[in-house]
Amino acid sequence: MGLQAGEALAQLDGLSAQACAALAQLAVPFTVASGAAIFRQHDPSDGLYLIESGAVVVTGRTPGDGHVELARLGPGAMLGEFCLLDGGRRSADALAGGECSGWRLDLARFAGLQDAGDAAALALAAALRVQVAARSHDLVSALAATAPEPAEALGLGMVVSADHLTARLQTFPGFDQFSPADWAALAAAGHGHVAPRGRRLDRGAPTLWIVLRGAVQWQTADALQLLVHGPGALAGSAAFVAGAPWPARLLVREDAELFAVPALPDGATGQKLARMLGSALVRDQRRLTRVRARLSAMALA
């Protein structure tokens, strides 16, 4: 049983055999009768599910109380992985398409290991971030009819000081967990900029942008607004994690102060930022899903 859970986890890129084996020891078996719910949208989350046998139909609810099928999953698939990154409620219904069994990686146990800096847990979180980023990329690709024209050179001034960075970030949720050593490590890992409205930020290698003031916006080539990020937000997180640009523009929407992080810093600071990154990825994915639901609802209305 444990070995098979490890095999399912091994499908995630970047997860070593050792990490898979360690995590598989945490998995507990589950069985759900045909037609029963493994979980419902908005349920509190209890962990990541790995399917050994049977099928699962994943559906989302829509305005007007409709349902839209999002995926059909079979043996070897995983579902409910968002919760390991943000601890949030379920974002879809998962119904057993026949008797379904497999393993559940418990959220509370996983969170404890992650808090303790367990290497296997951190590796799984990193692998899940890549998976969620890929899913966001696919969704944006589906929403964007055409890729935008390439951006010109950034031309941003490096004018935001480390002290200013610290003073701003300390006021935002999540960053209040940072220690003086974290502030120093973060300041050394990137550069502060001011950027005027309209400036594009998606040139070159994807960068993680921390919004200190003002706002940035993801927009498709045909001007469909995907996401708006305000102060405290991590913008460009999915492209940053995937290492591949989105088929969309990242624009400064309001005159902004930004902190650009080209790569996560090492050590504890990097781990703290990575946790925030995981939550940001899930939050953005949920928002993109609602954009798609809105477009669908308006098209059919």
Place this chain on the structure above:
Amino acid sequence: MCRMLGYIGAPVLLEHLVVRPDNALLNQTTDAQLLAMLNLAGFGLAAWNDDLHDAHLPLTFHSTNVAVFDANLRALAARLKVRSLVAHLRGVPLDGSATINQQSLHPFQLPGSPLVLAHNGDLAEFGRMRTALWPHIKPDIAKAMTALTDSAFLHALVLSNVDDPAGPFTAESIFRAITAAFNTIRRVRADHGISRSSSVNLVVSDGRALVATRFTFDFGRFEKPPFQGGIEFLSQWFTIGERYGLADGEWKMTGGHGAGTLVASEPLTRDVSTWVEVPEYGALLVDGGDAPSRRIVMIDC
């Protein structure tokens, strides 16, 4: 900050919108889900029902009582069915700086005009803008104003930009007037060097057409905490369907893509599965009546 909702659709008992759901407007007095603030400064509504005398004009109710304790409101809500509604729960800073009186309660309406406005947000440094805004308000409208708040001015500016305050209106004509009002405010802010984040989420309706905006001037341009209503773009959600009510143990719209529309600053249920967001910098335009229609437009301001 405040909370509000708008509804156009099949007649529904008022308490099903403002009292009964787990996150009904009255419950948001002390326990709003998306706003960390108490909303204690009163309640107002404008309701349309075809059986009322002068049915094109709304029945209005305004009370400075703390809404969740307002027995008159609960008694009214238990008996009155509405086919259209704009309701508003007023929240103000708890530092004594705001005037609490009936005249300052939303939705704003002037005699003879069916067009009402509810506002969630505030215009930063409004005291500096007020004098410059007076010339943009038509004399008859200025004469009828009973409040001098930013929200009262927004209503007066919108009314000053429609052909005839007595109507008739379409969602398009209301939206044009809102856009004109926003452009006036944008110019006055620039003239006075005001660039602080200022939200103007509105629900504007004459009972037949409804426009809900989700817009913030200079979003994210905060000087320091506490941030206006949080650091997220103030939200505006909606759901659609044939009929709103209790079905399968849930308060929700049912009936697929019917003509009914319910918009609110936050979903009326903690489960947001069947709600989607009006996009930031966008507006939802709804025309009821014999040829119902609904669309999303972006605000060019």
